[in-house]
Amino acid sequence: MFDSKARSQSRPLAAQRGAALLVGLLILMTTFALVLAGSIASSAIQRMRHDEVTTRALAEAKRGLIAWSVMRNPTDQPSVSARPGDMPCPDMTNLPGSPLFGTAAATCSPGDLGYFPWRTVGTGPLTDSAGAPLWYAVDGAFKWGLAFGAHDSKPINSDTVAVLKVKAEDGVTDLSSSAIAVIFAPGGALAGQSRAAGNAVCGATGGTSRPRQRCADNYLEASTGINNAKNTGPFISGAPSATFNDRLVWLTVADVMPGVERRVLTSVKRMLTPGSLPNPAQFNDPDCRDNDTTTTCQSAPSVCRGILPELPAMSATWIGRNHWYRLVYYAVGLNAAPNCTAAQTVTGVGPKQAVLIAMGAARAGQVRGAPYALRNYLDDTANQSGWSGSGPGADVTVPPSATSNDQMVTIP
Incomplete structure (x- = not known):
C-alpha cells in the first residue's frame, strides 16, 4: 500500500522534471538558433559591406x-x-x-x-x-x-x-x-x-x-x-x-560620347557668326565621307540642310581631325547664309537662323553609310526629312525627345 501511494505521488514529480527538461532543451535550442541566425546575419552584413x-x-x-x-x-x-x-x-x-x-x-x-x-x-x-x-x-x-x-x-x-x-x-x-x-x-x-x-x-x-x-x-x-x-x-x-x-x-560609346557631343556643339557654335553663316555641306559629298587629309568637306552654295562643313577654325583641332562635322546635322535659314531664306523653326522654341543636331551613336536598326538616309542618323521621326524633304515640313525640327540620343543647339 505504501509503495503504491509513493509511486502515484512520484509520477507528477517525474512529469514535472520531464517538462522542465523539455523547456530547458527548448530554451537551449532557441538560444542556439538565435546565435546561429545572428552569426549568419553578421556574415551577410559583412559580405554586403565588402560588396x-x-x-x-x-x-x-x-x-x-x-x-x-x-x-x-x-x-x-x-x-x-x-x-x-x-x-x-x-x-x-x-x-x-x-x-x-x-x-x-x-x-x-x-x-x-x-x-x-x-x-x-x-x-x-x-x-x-x-x-x-x-x-x-x-x-x-x-x-x-x-x-x-x-x-x-x-x-x-x-x-x-x-x-x-x-x-x-x-x-x-x-x-x-x-x-x-x-x-x-x-x-x-x-x-x-x-x-x-x-x-x-x-x-x-x-x-x-x-x-x-x-x-x-x-x-x-x-x-x-x-x-x-x-x-x-x-x-x-x-x-x-x-x-x-x-x-x-x-x-561603351553611350557612356562617353554624349559628353563629347555636347562639347562639339558648344565649340562649333562659338566658331559660327550669327547672320553670316556658311551653307551646309551636301550630306553625301565624297569629300565629307573619306579620311583624305588633302580634301575638305566644303559648303555647297545651294544647300540649306545637310551636314556641318569643315570650318577653317576646326580643321586643325580635334573636332575636324576626328571628323565630327560628319555627325552634325546643320540647317540654316532667315538669309543667314546664301540662298537660304526659310526660317528653321524648332517646335516650341521658334524660328532660328540655324539648327545643329549632334547625331548620337547608331541605335539598333540604324545602318550608317551610303545612301545616308537621315533616319539612320537622327532618332526623332519629325527630324528625318531634312536631307531629302522639299516641303515646308523639312524646315521644322523638334527638340530631341527623351528616348533620343541626339542633342541640339540653335543660332542664335
Missing part, C-alpha cells in the same frame, strides 16, 4: 574615366594629340606602392591588361574590399598614344566601333560586344595566386618571368573557359565561386 566597398571603387573608377575622357584637350587647342573620347593605357610598368604607381603607359596594344591608371585619371588610389588594386583594359580604337596626324585615319567619334567583349555567366551571352574599356576588381588572392614581392613565371605572358604583382594570373581568373587574365579578352562577368571572384564594369 559595397568594391561597388563604390568600380563606380568611382568608371565616373573618373568618363570625366577624364570627355575633358581631354579642354581648350580645343589645335595640333594637340589629346582627343576627347580617347582612353588612357593601363599602368603596365609600376608596382603597387611605388612612387609612380597608377600612371598610364605611354603606349599599349589593343586590349592590354594592367593596373587602372588612377594617377593619370585623377581619382586617387582605388582598391576593392580585399585591398587589391583595380585592373583595366582598353579597346584598340579608343586608346590614346596616336600622333596628331594619325587622327585622320583613326578618328574617334560617335561612329567609332569598339570590339572588346564582356560575356555573361554562361560564357556565351554578350553583356557587351563593343566595350571601350573594362575595369576589374580582382578580390582576394585565391588558391594558386601569389601577390608577394619578387619575380615568378607568369602564364599570362606565355610563361616568362616577371614581377608577381604585374602578372594578371595572380589577380584575375577564368570561368566557363573564359580567362580574364588574357589580353584582348573576351572577358567574363562570372558567378562567384571558390575559383573565381572577379567583379567588373565596362564603358
Whole structure:
C-alpha cells in the first residue's frame, strides 16, 4: 500500500522534471538558433559591406574615366594629340606602392591588361574590399598614344566601333560586344595566386618571368573557359565561386560620347557668326565621307540642310581631325547664309537662323553609310526629312525627345 501511494505521488514529480527538461532543451535550442541566425546575419552584413566597398571603387573608377575622357584637350587647342573620347593605357610598368604607381603607359596594344591608371585619371588610389588594386583594359580604337596626324585615319567619334567583349555567366551571352574599356576588381588572392614581392613565371605572358604583382594570373581568373587574365579578352562577368571572384564594369560609346557631343556643339557654335553663316555641306559629298587629309568637306552654295562643313577654325583641332562635322546635322535659314531664306523653326522654341543636331551613336536598326538616309542618323521621326524633304515640313525640327540620343543647339 505504501509503495503504491509513493509511486502515484512520484509520477507528477517525474512529469514535472520531464517538462522542465523539455523547456530547458527548448530554451537551449532557441538560444542556439538565435546565435546561429545572428552569426549568419553578421556574415551577410559583412559580405554586403565588402560588396559595397568594391561597388563604390568600380563606380568611382568608371565616373573618373568618363570625366577624364570627355575633358581631354579642354581648350580645343589645335595640333594637340589629346582627343576627347580617347582612353588612357593601363599602368603596365609600376608596382603597387611605388612612387609612380597608377600612371598610364605611354603606349599599349589593343586590349592590354594592367593596373587602372588612377594617377593619370585623377581619382586617387582605388582598391576593392580585399585591398587589391583595380585592373583595366582598353579597346584598340579608343586608346590614346596616336600622333596628331594619325587622327585622320583613326578618328574617334560617335561612329567609332569598339570590339572588346564582356560575356555573361554562361560564357556565351554578350553583356557587351563593343566595350571601350573594362575595369576589374580582382578580390582576394585565391588558391594558386601569389601577390608577394619578387619575380615568378607568369602564364599570362606565355610563361616568362616577371614581377608577381604585374602578372594578371595572380589577380584575375577564368570561368566557363573564359580567362580574364588574357589580353584582348573576351572577358567574363562570372558567378562567384571558390575559383573565381572577379567583379567588373565596362564603358561603351553611350557612356562617353554624349559628353563629347555636347562639347562639339558648344565649340562649333562659338566658331559660327550669327547672320553670316556658311551653307551646309551636301550630306553625301565624297569629300565629307573619306579620311583624305588633302580634301575638305566644303559648303555647297545651294544647300540649306545637310551636314556641318569643315570650318577653317576646326580643321586643325580635334573636332575636324576626328571628323565630327560628319555627325552634325546643320540647317540654316532667315538669309543667314546664301540662298537660304526659310526660317528653321524648332517646335516650341521658334524660328532660328540655324539648327545643329549632334547625331548620337547608331541605335539598333540604324545602318550608317551610303545612301545616308537621315533616319539612320537622327532618332526623332519629325527630324528625318531634312536631307531629302522639299516641303515646308523639312524646315521644322523638334527638340530631341527623351528616348533620343541626339542633342541640339540653335543660332542664335
